[in-house]
Amino acid sequence: MDAITPPEPPMRLRDLIDAMRKLGKAMRDTGPQAAHVSDARGAALAVTTSEGAIVSMNRSAAALLGYTGAELAGKRLADIAHEEDRTDVERQLYAVDANEPFRSFDVTLAGRTGHRMHLHVYQQTFASGDADAPLRLLLFVEPLPAYGETTPHEAAQKDAYSRSIWLTRGQQRERERLAAELHDGMGQALTLIKLMVEDARMRLRRGQADDAAQLLDAAVLQIRDSIGEMRQICGELRPLALERLGLPAALSTLCRRVEQSVETLRVVLSCDVEDSEIPEHLKADIFRIVQEALNNVVKHAAASEIRIELQRDAAHLLLSIRDDGPGYDKHPLRPDDASSNGLGLIGMQHRVEAQGGAFTMNACDDGGTEVSARWRL
Structure with missing residues (x-):
């Protein structure tokens, strides 16, 4: 090609x-x-x-x-x-x-x-x-499979069957993706670790303790990398913090982690919603949106502060993420930015709108960018 x-x-x-x-x-x-x-x-x-x-x-x-x-x-x-x-x-x-x-x-x-x-x-x-x-x-x-003319009852049955097929396809594809990632990533890493440990054992038997120690040190580093890769795979399926802590606490943990990784960045979270008030089907989406937005700001926005607000009124759940960077409309996207920044943002947009929500992104008058999502409760 x-x-x-x-x-x-x-x-x-x-x-x-x-x-x-x-x-x-x-x-x-x-x-x-x-x-x-x-x-x-x-x-x-x-x-x-x-x-x-x-x-x-x-x-x-x-x-x-x-x-x-x-x-x-x-x-x-x-x-x-x-x-x-x-x-x-x-x-x-x-x-x-x-x-x-x-x-x-x-x-x-x-x-x-x-x-x-x-x-x-x-x-x-x-x-x-x-x-x-x-x-x-x-x-x-x-x-999904297409059908000819049917009665409303037949159409409903076939539509349910089609959706079942679609879900089964999705599950099978996700299993294949995970199998490939585990085989190509974790599988190869574990094989390498096994060879390192076996080589270190042989060197110990020969009295080459220093060489064996170097191999074991390298194996430890490889194990750490493998643990990180496994956590990433698990996190893509379902963020572990959501299961353990609930959404508000998971967001707080995420914000603190970002602050610790970027010393010049301040992340302010305001969450006026209890975990029990947030629909279960929206929790992972909200976490992913905040995660993606923070990632984009850290990589591209040159901001010193990010403010995240999660609130609700009588009928809506409201999320906003605002930074004090130069604003997204001040510079175009380079091709190598498009996947990590542009397509990530419109992927968030599609995720919000697929759940019946509304997504907006605006350049603020005083600089910076605000990403907002609203869902009807």
Whole structure:
């Protein structure tokens, strides 16, 4: 697969968020099934050029295909398909009407293993820094089975069956992803540790105590790395702090951890909600949103203070995250920022709106950026 240089100038975060909002609205207008996402981590998203070259792809989309985002950056979507499917993929990608920036279509791509994957793609065209080089935001979904004309009762039964199939697919894919991560990461690490310990034991028997000690020290470091990797995998499935502490305490722990890792950053948390008042299905989403927002601020915002507020009124749960950095509209996104910053933010947006919430992101008048989410209770 030949690499293609990403377009210059790069995309703007405001345009990317606006494109996600338009894409989400257009998807909801097509029917309720369009709200489904393709991975337990969230929406499978990518940004491409008008020629189909991948500018950036988030972890969900890359994992769906069995790659990492870095491996796919600069490749053409048509290259991630079997030869007999490439013409159709290119035809779908080039079939763009300037008067209709949103469209949806089916493509067949190939994962790393060569397995053919039938995907439904929702696509929204949006402006880049170059008016003559628009970009496209893509969301990948594994479609549910379609049925012909049915009675309302039959339709309800088949819809329930289709959703059961979709959930089973998702569970199976998540098991495959975990198996691959455990095999490629933990499995190889444990094998290396075993070899180190065996080598150290042999050296001890030969009286080479210093060499054995060095090997054991290296094995200890490898064990520490493996523990960290295992914690990361477990945290992606369900943040452990949520189970042990509840959401307010988990958020407090997260904020303190960020403060400790960045000495020049102050994180202020104001939570006026009891854990029992927060709907169970929103807790993980809220934690992920705060986690992603903090990560983005630390990496990109050059801020000295972040204020997080979680409140409720009679009918809504309200979350806001505000920083005092220069503001997201002051600089465009570089291609290498798009996956970690831009697609992370619109992944949060999709997560909020998929639960019936409202997501906003604004540059503050006095500098900085505010990310807000609101859910009806």
